[in-house]
Amino acid sequence: MTGIWDTLVGQRPTIDLMQKAVAGHGMTHAWLFTGPPGSGRSNAAVAFAAALQCPQGGVGPDCPDRCHACHTVLAGSHADVSLIRTEKLSIGVDEVRDLVRRASLSPMGDRWQILVVEDADRLTDQACNALLKAIEEPNGRTVWMLCAPTVEDVLPTIRSRCRLVTLATPTTQEVAGFLVARGIEERLASYAARASQGHIGRARALAFDEAVRTRRQEVVAIPARLTNLGRCMDAAARLSVTSKEEADEITAQLDAKEKTDLDTAYGVVERGRRPREYGPALAALEKAQRTRAKRRHLDMVDRGLTDLVSVYRDAIAIATGAPGALVNEEIRDQVEEIARSTTPELNLRRIGWIFAAREQMLEFNVPVALALESMMVALKAPQR
Secondary structure (H helix, E strand, C coil): CCHHHCCCCCCHHHHHHHHHHHCCCCCCCEEEEECCCCCCHHHHHHHHHHHHHCCCCCCCCCCCCCCHHHHHHHHCCCCCEEEECCCCCCECHHHHHHHHHHHCCCCCCCCCEEEEECCHHHECHHHHHHHHHHHHCCCCCEEEEEEECCHHHCCHHHHCCCEEEECCCCCHHHHHHHHHCCCCCHHHHHHHHHHHCCCHHHHHHHHHCHHHHHHHHHHHCHHHHCCCHHHHHHHHHHHHHHHHHHHHHHHHHHHHHHHHHHHHHCCHHHHCCCCCCHHHHHHHHHHHHHHHHHHHHHHHHHHHHHHHHHHHHHHHHHHHCCCCCCCCHHHHHHHHHHHHHCCHHHHHHHHHHHHHHHHHHHHCCCCHHHHHHHHHHHHCCCCC
16 A cells, blocks of 8 residues: 555555545545544545545556645645644634635636545534535535544534545554554554554654653553542642643644734734734634643543543453453553452443543533542542
8 A cells, every 4th residue: 555545554445445436436526534533534535635636546656746636635735625624622604614615616627626624523503504505515526525533423414415434443453564664663663553542643653752652651550549539639630730731832832833923914023013903813813722722632631531441441351351462561460450459340430430521521611620530539449
């Protein structure tokens, strides 16, 4: 597997389906890409867009590096391919209406006008209604590509008008092979593949960034330390603070660049004064940045919760004699102690409590620190 498809790890059936559509077999105006986090939904949609725009279907000898169509689509600069991804908690109607306006235009080139919505599960109700009308009355040369974790995350009226593309979670061996092919040593590649649980982006971060590995090791060590109330409170505070610091580290540079760009656009730097319109624009920017920072913090916490779940999942696997390698093989002794001191039923309930905390934060806006404190107390090891 080479060229535009090489980032789609373990997705051979999906690639075959898309290549047939590029060749004219089963092509339609609306597609819905679904799959678990890290399976490569948006990567698949962008690769498909590149293949549709490429005169050689993305498989020519120059694809993708020296092929103008492939290269510009993958770089995000193709005039007829629009990608909407949000750093906010939702995608609003104004953003979708802008896409709908673009969808009504003829492509500048001689192929397709393609619109990729990376987080279709984050569309508001109004945004869904605006999108539905555009999909119901398609332009003959417009293609919509929606990405969501599951079909249930998209309104039935929208998904019924889309052709479904379902991506699978890559196996540990497939992810490890992907990393080794990019120069990662086999032992580290195996660790990153197991720890990522099939999430390609997470596997890359674990393989290439020692700080990411250190933070994960701190999180998976939490269950063994939850022996009293004080340690529960400390674990909740540490997870909340470290995830906030990591999120701030990611967003700080982008925030500064956006502020500089705004100052330049309004001539603040050159003229040394702020025009009347600058104040509202700055307020809007700061509001958007706060929203993005909140989502990024929640994303970091969510990743930590996924790592916590993996520990209890491993404990259940050991207690029940399930085959296969542990996700957290490097702390097997701690996992075995959890399995000995509890029951599979209790650890299954613990996983449920973690998912409940996740829902409280993501769906019901419960403060992160409060949700984590409640969760850690519930997870506390039983007294002997």
